[in-house]
Amino acid sequence: MAGARRVxxxxGGIAGLTLAVALRRHGIDVDVAEIQPRWNVLGVGISLTGPTLRALKSIDLIDPCVAVSFGFDRIIFADATGREFDALRLPRLCGPDYPATVAIGRPALHDVLIRAAERLGVAVWLGTTASKLDQAGDAVEVTFSNGSRNSYDAVIGCDGAHSRVRNLVFGDPAARSFTGLAVWRATMPRSPDVECMQMFYGPHTKAGVNPHSRDEMFLFLVQPISSGDRLPPDRMHLLLLEQLGDFSGRVLEHARAHITDPAKVDYRPMDAFLLPPPWHRGHVAVIGDAAHTTTPHLATGAGIAIEDAVVLAEMLADGGPVPNIFERFVERRFARCRLVVETAVRLGEMEKDTSIPIQAHFDLMRSTFRKLAEPI
Ligand SMILES: Cc1cc2nc3c(=O)[nH]c(=O)nc-3n(C[C@H](O)[C@H](O)[C@H](O)COP(=O)(O)OP(=O)(O)OC[C@H]3O[C@@H](n4cnc5c(N)ncnc54)[C@H](O)[C@@H]3O)c2cc1C
Incomplete structure (x- = not known):
């Protein structure tokens, strides 16, 4: 018997929609409550690394993702002038027919997930959230923000870094740590010189480009900052161009020429967070960024959210009491998620400390990617 028949x-972000798809594939009924009244997915790209593609393959979502993304097998490391000095070869974990890694526009990934969820009969309610969760026996009575009520065998909070489900269930808002870093991103036409992710190490900051379709790429820049203050919205492009002042070379010259619109520049100070086990109380659990929020240094935050979803759906389908499944789930996931969060934070710390040789960054990245390639 399924551990949960109604979830x-x-x-309805990356974790939530992936979980909904994975649960439906196991025949479990799923409703999704998404607080935004309409989908509003940030128009930048994201990397899906080998282990993430492997998880998507297990729920038949790799082909539609690969079809709308840009695949590659290596990451190039260069200095601030664009001179390549190292490269990381990435293994094809999904077999010879699939790239080692892809970059994909977030809206394109969202489209793949929402279409699959709808095709499988998931009910998605926009502009709705769970306001109250009452656990009684083996059920959770949910009161929604529109006043309606319903009963479920399990409730899973996939509501991101500022998770309300986490706060409802665990009380105090969880302690998050400010990393002292911010990420800038901007989408632009792909330069013909950009066939894979490229990173440029400058004296104070790290910049990079990532092609997420044949036509488009995104630029990112990681900057040490002392406070998480907001910046003036009308000057975002100028501030990013200032940060790029340390860099030269064809690729970043191309990028610079396309940073003209402040509305197309995204800037965000970065927090990191790891919820200590348990990740559940009774029949309510959290996964994805609600349980572990990481910086993009390993491009794997969404990856571990997707893996959480695939593994949890599989375990719920295997059956047994829901709280026991949640307990075994966190036992299976915690070390891997901690590896991602702690290594990403460590890589950020290393970027701030210019006395650490760049080679040490690569060694840490290489050894972590090797560990993450192991089966989950
Ligand atoms: C700058 C940056 C770059 C990144 N790059 C990468 C990358 O290249 N590769 C990678 O793997 N990861 C990357 N990540 C991490 C990745 O974006 C996150 O790990 C991922 O989005 C987590 O998915 P999630 O579904 O858990 O949370 P979210 O994506 O935050 O989704 C949460 C969803 O819940 C909804 N919601 C919020 N509150 C409520 C509520 N109370 N009720 C109902 N719904 C609610 C939100 O509207 C949203 O739809 C990056 C992160 C950042 C900040």
Missing amino acids: LVVG
Whole structure:
């Protein structure tokens, strides 16, 4: 018997929609409550690394993702002038027919996930959240923000870094740590010189480009900062161009020429967070960024959210009491998620400390990617 026949997923982001798809593939009924009244997915790209593609393959989503993304097998490391000095070869974990890694526009990934969820009969309620969760026996009575009520065998909070489900269930807002870093991103036409992710190490900051379709790429820049203050919205492009002042070379010259619109520049100070086990109380659990928020240094935050979803759906389908499944789930996931969060934070710390040789960054990245390639 299934451990849960009826599940509420709170949050229709990457974790929530992947979980909904994975649960439906196991024949479990799923409702998704998404707080935004309409989809509003940030128009930048994201990397899906080998282990992430492997998880997507297990729920038949790799082909539609690969079809709308840009695949590659290596990451190039260069200095601030664009001179390549190292490269990381990435293994094809999904077999010779699939790239080692892809970059994909977030809206394109969202389209793949929402279409699959709808095709499988998931009910997605926009503009709705769970306001109250009452656990009684083996059920969770949910009161929604529109006043309606419903009963579920399990409720999974996939509502991101500022998770309300986490706060409802665990009380105090969880301690998050400010990393002292911010990421800038901007989308632009792909330069013909950009066939894979490229990173440029400058004296104070790290910049990079990532092609997420044949036509487009995104630029990113990681900057040490002392406070998480907001910046003036009308000057975002100028501030990013200032940060790029340390860099030269064809690729970043191309990028610079396309940073003209402040509305197309995204800037965000970065927090990191890891919820200590348990990740559940009774029949309510959290996964994805709600349980572990990481910086993009390993391009794997969404990856571990997707893996959480695939593994949890599989375990719920295997059956047994829901709280026991949640307990075994966190036992299976915690070390891997901690590896990602702690290594990403460590890589950020290393970027701030210019006395650490760049080679040490690569060694840490290489050894971590090797560990993450192991089966989950
Ligand atoms: C700058 C940056 C770059 C990144 N690059 C990468 C990358 O290249 N590769 C990678 O793997 N990861 C990357 N990540 C990490 C990745 O974006 C996150 O790990 C991923 O989005 C987590 O997915 P999630 O579904 O858990 O949370 P979210 O994506 O935050 O989704 C949460 C969803 O829940 C909804 N929601 C929120 N509150 C409620 C509520 N109360 N009720 C109902 N719904 C609610 C939100 O509207 C949203 O739809 C990056 C992150 C950052 C900040």
